[in-house]
Amino acid sequence: MTDVTTLTDSLPAGTVVTDPDILAAYRQDRAQDPDAGTPLALVRPTTTAQVQSAVRWCAEAGVPIVTRGAGTSLSGGATAVDGALMITTEKMRGLAVDTSTRTAVCKPGMLNAEVKAAAAEHGLWYPPDPSSFEICTIGGNAATNAGGLCCVKYGVTVDYVLGLEVVLADGRAIRLGGKQLKDSAGLSLTRLFVGSEGLLGIITEVTVRLLPPQAPACTVVAVFPTVADASRAVVAVTSQTRPAMLEFMDNTSINAVEDMLAMDLDRTAGAMLIAQSDAPGPAGAAEVALIEQAFRAHHAQEVFTTDDPVEGEAFAMARRVAIPAVERRGSLLLEDVGVPLPELPALVQGVAEIAEKNDVTIAVIAHAGDGNTHPLIVFDPEDTDEARRAQLAFDQIMGLAVSMGGTITGEHGVGRLKKGWLRAQLGDDALELTTTIKQALDPQGMLNPGVML
Amino acid sequence: MTDVTTLTDSLPAGTVVTDPDILAAYRQDRAQDPDAGTPLALVRPTTTAQVQSAVRWCAEAGVPIVTRGAGTSLSGGATAVDGALMITTEKMRGLAVDTSTRTAVCKPGMLNAEVKAAAAEHGLWYPPDPSSFEICTIGGNAATNAGGLCCVKYGVTVDYVLGLEVVLADGRAIRLGGKQLKDSAGLSLTRLFVGSEGLLGIITEVTVRLLPPQAPACTVVAVFPTVADASRAVVAVTSQTRPAMLEFMDNTSINAVEDMLAMDLDRTAGAMLIAQSDAPGPAGAAEVALIEQAFRAHHAQEVFTTDDPVEGEAFAMARRVAIPAVERRGSLLLEDVGVPLPELPALVQGVAEIAEKNDVTIAVIAHAGDGNTHPLIVFDPEDTDEARRAQLAFDQIMGLAVSMGGTITGEHGVGRLKKGWLRAQLGDDALELTTTIKQALDPQGMLNPGVML
Numbered sequence: 089m090t091d092v093t094t095l096t097d098s099l100p101a102g103t104v105v106t107d108p109d110i111l112a113a114y115r116q117d118r119a120q121d122p123d124a125g126t127p128l129a130l131v132r133p134t135t136t137a138q139v140q141s142a143v144r145w146c147a148e149a150g151v152p153i154v155t156r157g158a159g160t161s162l163s164g165g166a167t168a169v170d171g172a173l174m175i176t177t178e179k180m181r182g183l184a185v186d187t188s189t190r191t192a193v194c195k196p197g198m199l200n201a202e203v204k205a206a207a208a209e210h211g212l213w214y215p216p217d218p219s220s221f222e223i224c225t226i227g228g229n230a231a232t233n234a235g236g237l238c239c240v241k242y243g244v245t246v247d248y249v250l251g252l253e254v255v256l257a258d259g260r261a262i263r264l265g266g267k268q269l270k271d272s273a274g275l276s277l278t279r280l281f282v283g284s285e286g287l288l289g290i291i292t293e294v295t296v297r298l299l300p301p302q303a304p305a306c307t308v309v310a311v312f313p314t315v316a317d318a319s320r321a322v323v324a325v326t327s328q329t330r331p332a333m334l335e336f337m338d339n340t341s342i343n344a345v346e347d348m349l350a351m352d353l354d355r356t357a358g359a360m361l362i363a364q365s366d367a368p369g370p371a372g373a374a375e376v377a378l379i380e381q382a383f384r385a386h387h388a389q390e391v392f393t394t395d396d397p398v399e400g401e402a403f404a405m406a407r408r409v410a411i412p413a414v415e416r417r418g419s420l421l422l423e424d425v426g427v428p429l430p431e432l433p434a435l436v437q438g439v440a441e442i443a444e445k446n447d448v449t450i451a452v453i454a455h456a457g458d459g460n461t462h463p464l465i466v467f468d469p470e471d472t473d474e475a476r477r478a479q480l481a482f483d484q485i486m487g488l489a490v491s492m493g494g495t496i497t498g499e500h501g502v503g504r505l506k507k508g509w510l511r512a513q514l515g516d517d518a519l520e521l522t523t524t525i526k527q528a529l530d531p532q533g534m535l536n537p538g539v540m541l
Numbered sequence: 542m543t544d545v546t547t548l549t550d551s552l553p554a555g556t557v558v559t560d561p562d563i564l565a566a567y568r569q570d571r572a573q574d575p576d577a578g579t580p581l582a583l584v585r586p587t588t589t590a591q592v593q594s595a596v597r598w599c600a601e602a603g604v605p606i607v608t609r610g611a612g613t614s615l616s617g618g619a620t621a622v623d624g625a626l627m628i629t630t631e632k633m634r635g636l637a638v639d640t641s642t643r644t645a646v647c648k649p650g651m652l653n654a655e656v657k658a659a660a661a662e663h664g665l666w667y668p669p670d671p672s673s674f675e676i677c678t679i680g681g682n683a684a685t686n687a688g689g690l691c692c693v694k695y696g697v698t699v700d701y702v703l704g705l706e707v708v709l710a711d712g713r714a715i716r717l718g719g720k721q722l723k724d725s726a727g728l729s730l731t732r733l734f735v736g737s738e739g740l741l742g743i744i745t746e747v748t749v750r751l752l753p754p755q756a757p758a759c760t761v762v763a764v765f766p767t768v769a770d771a772s773r774a775v776v777a778v779t780s781q782t783r784p785a786m787l788e789f790m791d792n793t794s795i796n797a798v799e800d801m802l803a804m805d806l807d808r809t810a811g812a813m814l815i816a817q818s819d820a821p822g823p824a825g826a827a828e829v830a831l832i833e834q835a836f837r838a839h840h841a842q843e844v845f846t847t848d849d850p851v852e853g854e855a856f857a858m859a860r861r862v863a864i865p866a867v868e869r870r871g872s873l874l875l876e877d878v879g880v881p882l883p884e885l886p887a888l889v890q891g892v893a894e895i896a897e898k899n900d901v902t903i904a905v906i907a908h909a910g911d912g913n914t915h916p917l918i919v920f921d922p923e924d925t926d927e928a929r930r931a932q933l934a935f936d937q938i939m940g941l942a943v944s945m946g947g948t949i950t951g952e953h954g955v956g957r958l959k960k961g962w963l964r965a966q967l968g969d970d971a972l973e974l975t976t977t978i979k980q981a982l983d984p985q986g987m988l989n990p991g992v993m994l
C-alpha cells in the first residue's frame with residue numbers, strides 16, 4: 089500500500105486520517121453500496137491550498153481521489169475505492185452574503201440549510217431544497233446539480249451557481265464566473281463543472297445568487313383512489329400553470345410516513361399530492377382554484393387547502409421523510425428516473441407492473457411537477473433471491489424511463505449505481521463526447537474513477 | 542482556391558452559392574468588421590444531413606467553417622474568414638410546440654419572434670428577448686446564449702434550452718437533452734454547447750421550455766438629472782426586488798431615439814430608466830411603489846407610471862431601437878460589459894471619463910438591472926484618428942469592467958472583436974481550460990477559427 093507519510097507531513101496535524109474506524113465511517117455514502125472499497129486515507133482539508141497539496145501528492149503518487157461532501161449521495165457518487173485517497177470538503181467552512189449583489193460566497197462544506205439560513209438573515213432566499221437540505225453540503229449540491237421540491241418553479245442548483253473555485257486534476261486552482269449576473273465570456277465552464285460529479289475537479293468555493301424572499305405559499309393536499317388518477321392530475325396542473333411545489337406519494341409511502349410521524353394521513357389512499365402556490369394575491373387564488381379543480385376532475389377524494397405555513401410545511405416534511413420512512417421496511421434501491429410530463433402516468437403504471445413482475449415492493453414518491461420520480465425498491469439484503477429481483481427491477485425501471493425519452497437521473501447524479509444505463513440514455517456519441525471531455529481535463533483518470541463513466 | 546464542385550454536386554441544387562454578390566452580403570455580420578474576409582462559398586442547408594455533408598466535406602478538404610444564423614452578431618461572431626466555408630442555418634426552418642410538456646422544438650433558422658409567436662398561439666411564453674428578437678434566429682441565440690430585456694427576472698437563453706441537436710466537427714450529429722425538465726445524467730453538455738459561439742459544433746435543433754404567459758406588466762419611467770443618480774437608483778431597486786425589466790438610457794441615447802421616433806422624450810434628461818413589474822395584485826402594487834420610491838430618492842425629476850401595455854411597450858421599444866438610432870450618428874463600436882451591480886455607478890462614471898479622455902462620443906444604454914451595459918462608441922471611419930481613439934476607448938472600457946470583477950461580454954459573446962480581452966477576464970488557467978475543451982472537440986480547429994480564442 090502507498091505510504092502516506094509525505095502527505096501527512098505536508099499538511100497540518102490531524103488533516104490526514106488513517107484510523108481504520110474513522111475510514112470505515114467514510115467508506116460508504118447514503119446509497120450504502122455493499123461493494124464500497126477501503127480508502128488509503130482520508131483527508132479533511134480546511135483550505136483550498138490543502139486540497140491542492142493533496143491533489144498534487146496524488147498526481148505524483150498515482151493515487152486516485154474520491155471527493156466527498158456530507159456523503160448524502162443516493163447514487164454512490166461518494167463511495168470509496170480501494171487504495172484511493174478520500175478528500176472530504178466538510179471542514180471547508182465559511183460563508184459571506186453580499187446583499188448588494190444578492191449573492192453568497194460559500195465554502196463547500198456549508199450545509200444547504202446554513203446557506204438558506206444565512207440568506208434569510210438578510211431577508212433573502214436560496215431556493216434549491218433537496219430533501220436532505222439539513223444535512224447535505226452546498227459543495228455536494230453543486231457537484232451533483234442537486235434538485236428538490238421547489239425546483240418545479242425555481243430551478244435546480246445550476247440555475248443559482250454564478251461562480252466556482254475548482255481544483256483541477258493537476259492541482260491548479262481556477263476561478264470561474266463571479267458575482268455578475270450575466271456573463272457570456274468564453275465557454276460556459278461554470279455550468280460544465282456543476283453536476284460533473286467530481287470527475288473534472290474538486291469544488292472548493294461556490295458563489296450562488298439569492299432571490300428576494302418567497303411569498304407565503306398556500307398548500308393544497310389531496311388523496312386519490314389510484315396512482316393513475318393522481319399522476320393524470322399532475323399533468324392537468326402542469327399543462328396549465330407552474331406551481332411552487334407538486335409532490336406525489338403512493339400508498340406504500342403514505343403508510344411508511346404515517347408509521348413514522350403519526351400525522352393522520354389517509355392510509356387507504358392510492359396516492360396523495362401536495363401542491364403549493366406562492367403566486368401573490370388574486371393570481372395565487374386563481375392558481376389554487378385551478379389546482380383544486382384539476383385534482384377534483386381526477387377523482388380526488390378529499391382536497392384540503394391551507395394558507396397556514398406551519399400546516400403546509402408539515403405536509404412537505406411528510407414528503408421529505410419518505411425515504412427514511414420507507415427504509416425502515418428494508419434496504420432500498422433508490423431510483424431517480426424522470427420523464428417528459430405526459431409520460432408520468434405511464435411511468436407510474438409501468439413501475440407498478442415491474443414491481444408485480446419481480447415480486448418486490450416498490451414505493452413511489454415523486455417531484456411530480458417536473459416528471460422526476462423516486463421509485464424506492466425495498467428488499468431484504470439477507471434474501472439473495474429478493475436482492476436479485478430488486479436489482480432486476482432497478483434496471484428495468486431505468487430502461488422504461490429511457491424508452492419514454494426520459495432520464496435515468498433527474499437530480500441524484502449517475503454515481504456508481506446508474507452508470508450501466510448511461511449509454512442507453514445518452515447514446516454512443518454523447519457518451520464518447522463526455523469521455524473526451526473527461527480525458528482532456530483529467531488525462532490520468534484520477535478523479536472519482538468509476539463514477540459516471 | 543479549393544474547388545467546391547464535389548460539395549456542390551453532393552447537395553441539392555442552389556444549396557452551395559459562389560456568386561460573389563451574394564457572398565459579399567454574407568461577409569460581415571451586424572458588427573460590420575472592416576477586416577471581414579471573403580468566404581470560399583456559402584452553404585444554405587435545409588436539413589441536418591446537409592449540414593453533416595458540408596462539415597464532412599470541409600473536414601476532408603481542410604476547409605474551415607464559419608457558422609451564421611441571421612448575422613445579427615454584434616461582436617463579429619459570424620464574420621467571414623478568407624477561404625472558409627460559410628454555413629448559414631437560416632433556411633433550416635420549422636417549429637413544433639408541445640403544450641403537454643410546455644416545450645418547443647425549433648429548427649435553428651426560426652426567428653426568436655417566431656418562437657415567441659408560436660408559443661403565444663398556445664397561450665405560452667418564450668421569455669428571452671434580445672433587442673433584435675424580430676430578426677435574430679433561435680439557433681444564433683443558443684450559440685451565443687443571448688440575453689435581452691426580461692432576463693433580469695427571467696434569465697437568459699441557457700435557462701430555457703432543454704435539448705439540442707448538434708453537428709460535431711467530424712460530421713456526426715448528436716442529440717443532447719430533450720423534453721424532460723430535470724436531467725442530471727452525464728456531464729452538462731447541453732449547457733456547454735449553449736454560448737459556445739460555434740466553436741464546438743453547429744446547432745441544428747433547439748428544444749426550449751416555455752412558461753405560462755407573463756402577467757400584464759406595469760411600467761415605471763423616470764428621468765434623472767445625471768447618470769450617477771440613475772445608476773444609483775438601479776442598485777436601490779435591485780437590492781430590494783427583482784423587476785421584470787430595468788433599462789437605462791443616457792442623454793445621448795435619449796436624443797438619438799427622440800430623433801428617430803419623435804415620441805416626446807425629455808431631451809434634457811441626464812438619464813432615463815424604464816422599469817416593469819409583472820407581479821400580480823397587491824405584490825405588484827408594492828413593487829411599483831418600491832420602484833417609484835427608489836427613483837424619487839435618487840432625484841428622479843419626473844416619474845411616470847402606466848399599466849397600459851401599449852404605453853409600456855412604447856418605452857421598451859424606445860430602448861430597443863437605441864442601437865440603430867445612435868448608429869445614425871456614425872459607425873459604432875459596441876460594448877457589452879457587465880459588472881456586479883454595486884459597481885454600476887462607478888462603471889457608468891468611468892465610461893464618461895474614458896469618453897472625455899479619448900475625445901469620442903459614447904452613448905450608454907444598459908440592461909441595468911443585471912449590471913449589463915452597452916456603451917456605444919461613435920466614430921467616423923473616414924477619420925482615422927477618431928477611429929483610433931474609438932478603439933482605445935473600446936479597449937479601456939473592457940479593461941475597466943474586468944478591473945471591477947466584471948465581464949467583457951454579458952450577452953453578445955466574445956466573437957472576434959473582444960477576444961483580445963478574454964485572457965484578462967478569465968485568467969491564464971481558465972483560458973487554457975477553454976482551449977483544452979475546444980481542442981478535444983475540434984482537434985483540426987475547423988469551427989469558427991478566430992472567434993473567442
